[in-house]
Amino acid sequence: MAARLAQLRTKAAQAAEFASKHGGAYYKEAMEKNKQYVVQPPSVEKCQELSKQLFYTRLASLPGRYEALWKEVDGVKQLWKNRKELKVEDLGIATLFGVELYAWFCVGEIAGRGFTLTGYKV
Template sequence: MASRIPQLQSKVTQASQVVAKNGGSYYKLLLEQNRHYIQEPPTIEKCQSLAKQLFYTRLASIPLRYNSFLKDLDYVKNIVKNRHDLNIEDVGIGALFGLECFAWFWGGEIVGRGFTFTGYYV
């Protein structure tokens, strides 16, 4: 493991040199390509105004998202009510979805603890 540290350091050095050499031109290109999103003049008041617009726009979208959630919930209720009509493919997709949710939760817990396996005997 210790022998890999110099290799890792050289890779990091190479990557930082590439970023230092090409970072400025990439930044300018990115700003030029997205010029239509930039508000002029770039003042604090304009930023605060845009933040308020974003907040209230998202607040106004809650009823639409709530209605969509209710439709999805009705769909799930209908599936549970008619579960005898399910085939093995639908059950497998549901099981994989549940497994994926569990895996994301478990991975998030590990990342949140700083990549430590506290309480687990590995």
Template sequence: MASKLHQMQAKATQVSNYMLKNGSAYYKQLIEKNKQHIRDPPTVETCQNLAKQLFYTRLASIPVRYEAFWKELDYFKHLLKHRHELKIEDAGIAALFGLECFAWFCAGEITGRGFTLTGYHV
């Protein structure tokens, strides 16, 4: 056990030294590569302004998304009315989508219970 701890400490020291030597160059390269996304001046006020713009832009997009939702719902109602025209491929895709939603629900439930299958902590 002590040898594993010593190995981990040595590896951590190695990584720390590497970051100390190359971290600044990596940061500069990253900033240069993504320069088009940086707003000048890069201040707290600019960040707060951008956060407000993002919030209100998303708020303004709600009616468009609401309308798109109702169009999708109308399309689904149309499919239900004309289900005799439904192709097997479309039914398969719908079944796979439903199965995926159920799987994500189950994964969320398991995660919420602390990664236990029964809900009891052992």
């Protein structure tokens, strides 16, 4: 265990050294590449204004999202009504989608338990 801790410390020191050497250049490059998104002059008031604009813009998009949700639900209802006419390909895609959802649920549960399979940390 002590050897693993020492190895982790060494890796962390190497990562910190790399970041200190190359972090400034990366920052300058990123800022130069994305300067069209920077509001001048940068101030706390402007940040608060932009934050409010983002919040209320997203809030305003909810009715459109709500309508899109119900269109999808109606589409699923129509598919369910005409399920006798479905092709094997469509059923296969739906099955794969369901398996993927189930797998994400299982991965989420495992992550929530701290990446242990039984729930007990060893």
